[in-house]
Amino acid sequence: MTSKQPTLNAAIIGLGFIGAGDQVSGDALGQQVSNLDGTHAAALAAHPRVKLVAGSSRDEGRRRRFAAAHPGVKTYAEWKDLLKSEKFDIVGVATHSPYHAEITVACAEAGVRAVLCEKPIATKLSDADRAIRACREHKTILAINHNRRWNPLWRAVRDEMRNGIIGDVYHAMVQWPTGRLGNVGTHMFDALRMLLGADATHVSSTLDPDVVPDCRGPQYRDPGGWGIVTFASGVRAFIEAPQTAKLPMVMRVVGSLGQIRIQRNEAIVELWEGGTSVIAPPRNGRTSMHIAVEDIVKCMTDGGAPASTGEDGLAALEIIIGFHVSDRLKGQRVALPIAGADRNLEVAIG
DSSP: OOTTSOOEEEEEEOOSHHHHOOHHHHHHHTOOGGGSSOOHHHHHHHSTTEEEEEEEOSOHHHHHHHHHHSTTOEEESSHHHHHHHSOOSEEEEOSOGGGHHHHHHHHHHTTOSEEEEOSSSOSSHHHHHHHHHHHHHTTOEEEEOOGGGTOHHHHHHHHHHHTTTTOSEEEEEEEOSSOOTTTTHHHHHHHHHHHHTSOEEEEEEEEOSOOOOOTTOTTOBOOOEEEEEEETTSOEEEEEEOSSOSOOOEEEEEESSEEEEEETTEEEEEETTSOEEEEOOOOTTOOHHHHHHHHHHHHHHHOOOOSSBHHHHHHHHHHHHHHHHHHHTTTOOEESSOOGGGGGOOOBOO
């Protein structure tokens, strides 16, 4: 670090599992911090130009554990008090989904230069519109943590597809076992947009009537479902995401020369004329979150947009809301972007 590169003060709003790597919160979710592809706290604290100076959570235990893990970092019970305390260059937003847009708007209005917001960007499209508009008006960089945008494996798959490794793309198939179109599906829908290089234009779907209670609270209801997503390129993606199913998370993209299957952090290329290969880029010990913070800092210094923008977050949410609108219309094909009153349709994503 040189004198020409000033320190960037950072804060985190939401000190739970993904925000602070809090394993007590992870236990409530039935997940391990060690299995995450990075956390806000670890990535911000690791960057040589970034100083993590504050964090907020309504939960006293989370604040106490965060303070113990990061001596000297201030904690606040209310995020509004944190934003009033001083000027921040970067803020990670890692609260429950319904608060993402409100906090992002407040960060922009407070002069925060960059926001790394957890996915999904919001729980209704009008709120996502509002967050993007506020960041644009205040010249705040908005990045959405669709971590596959920074993951070396998924980036390598994207590049191989652009280089024609499976020829012309015919269709894609995605499955995962836990439903939750809002919380999990947002990753898959964004990854499809990245790999196919096209926006979704239509959705036809049926929601799973079985919804497992969310440990975040009874107010959250994020169903799974089945559907077809059509992209501007003409490619269709077939989605199978029931709430409870004994199947692995897999994405397959099928083309004229072969297919790519992505599963368990591995991408296998199978050519129709024979032969298989593995796409396995080096990770260099960095998580996707570390790469995301590096990307954001670079954008702050050199200009440009991060790999996952607010508009990317909005496009993924359009598909999620499209699933709900189509189900309400008994599977009718719904055009994207969503228009009219349904931009205020809220999905109770935790």
